Amino acid sequence: MRICPQCSELFHDDAGFCPFEGTPLTKSTDPLLGRTIAGRFRLIKRLGAGGMSSVYLARHVMIDRLNAIKILRQELSLNPSHRERFLREARAVNRINHRNIVEITDFGDTDNLAYLVMEYIEGESLITHMRVGRFPWRRVAHIAAQVASALGRAHQMGIIHRDLKPENILLVSKGDAQDTVKLTDFGIAKILDAPTLTFHEQMFGTPGYIAPEYLDGLAPDGRADLYALGVVIYEMLAGTLPYNARGQAELLFKPLEAAPVPLRxxxxxxxxDIEALVHALLARQRDDRPADAFIVHDALIHALRRPVTTIAEDEETVTAHLDAAALDAALRDSEVTPLAIDAAIASMAARDDALTLAIGEGDPFEEPMQEHPSPSVRPTVQLAQRESALAARWNAALDALEEAIIRASAAGGERAARAELAKDHAVQVRALIMSVERATGRVSEYQGRVDRLAAQGREFRSELGRSIDELSHERSRERLHLASIRTRLDSLREQNAERGVEPGPKQASESAWEQETLRGESDRSSLVDADLSSRLEMRKRQLDEKNERLDLEFTEATALLEGAISAVRRLTRELVRVLDEAAALVTTA
Incomplete structure (x- = not known):
């Protein structure tokens, strides 16, 4: 195979120049290019490579649909621990199904290759955009809120990304000024309820984005991802990392030695409030960071909704009503209505005011319900069209063969004798065409079943995922409220201790009344928290149980599909062979 060094498209050995770029082709040194994975996905272009895997653009051989396929390096796939960790990404993302996370549609092992089939996203990484220059804070908040929303869902499903950085955040243009985020590369994700795979002690992540607790040897949790998000936000705003360091080693250990350079x-x-949020995310101790990604998400949404007069962005004055119009348009498409929380978070006394401010407003980044379609028949229609075209092609070839046989028979002599042999071939061709048509029909049937199961999976995971998000948001707010109560109780106890003397009757009465009220509210809030946690666990069990059933059906359907495609290929090769032999008999002088 030959490859274009500029666009990486693949061509046959007899091609000389790329028709798209006009550049001379070179010999491909990648043995995987041109290969068909799982009988369906032909690798046509390498999109990128990392330390553990490579990502290819693939075309479905039957319906011309494009996918991205991540393939574990072959030498690593021979190690069961490496292969299991790689395939764990598929199981992890399959539990999440969030609009801001790249979807994994299939995964498996074939011919000693471990692979993941993903939706193909035509976008650029955040790091590419950041090379142009610093971002205005509203664009930063818009991007970061979507990342926080994705992390909130992932963490609630017990999954930590562990390598959040600009390279793993894709920005997709929707034809307007708004960025749509797709979070990718959960390749080193940790599933909290799964056994640990330790093929060797290894530091996961990228220096500069690794949370300090990793260096302390603490087990990671979602707040490590929040630290990395804080670094990404800081970098988008400032155009540089939070620490002045030289080299990877110094960058790795700098958070243990110094505070980040203040944004100001x-x-x-x-x-x-944005600056306070960023520095809270970058806190040295994880207990000092926001408790979860939902708090970060709501804080950023609240900041974006805050009324302003004018803001300066890239030396242009943009009036606030432009932002409001964009948000209002997004809100009209929203069905989920999480309440926003005060962006500063530090002042618990502002809780009720912050909640009241956002009542009735939806999340401008939440997809409307209709964005998660019911099972589509489009791939099956494409297959039917392809099947019809192939049938017409083979029947035309058979017609041409039979006409050639008639002409050869009329010529008499040696040609007539060969024509008699060719008639037997024509009978074989007719039978093979019927077999190919039946096999192609089975491919269409099985592909339709695979697509319906995939669509059903997306739909139910989306529905349950939204329910999980709403419950998680509610529990997050309740826990903030509970924390504020306990902070106030601690403050009252400290005040009494500092007096050193017994307060007067009136003061004692007021203090006792407030403490009693707060304790009652604390008990109520704890019960609400427990109820929400119970409901969340029930939703997650429902998701896992249905996922397991659907995965089994999907595996069975894909196995049937791969078998049918193999049958079509085998029959087609035989059909071509018999046609060629028959043609040689009737066309030889």
């Missing part, structure tokens, strides 16, 4: 010292005009 970078000469940035960033709203105080």
């Amino acid at each position: 010292e970078r000469g940035l005009d960033v709203p105080p």
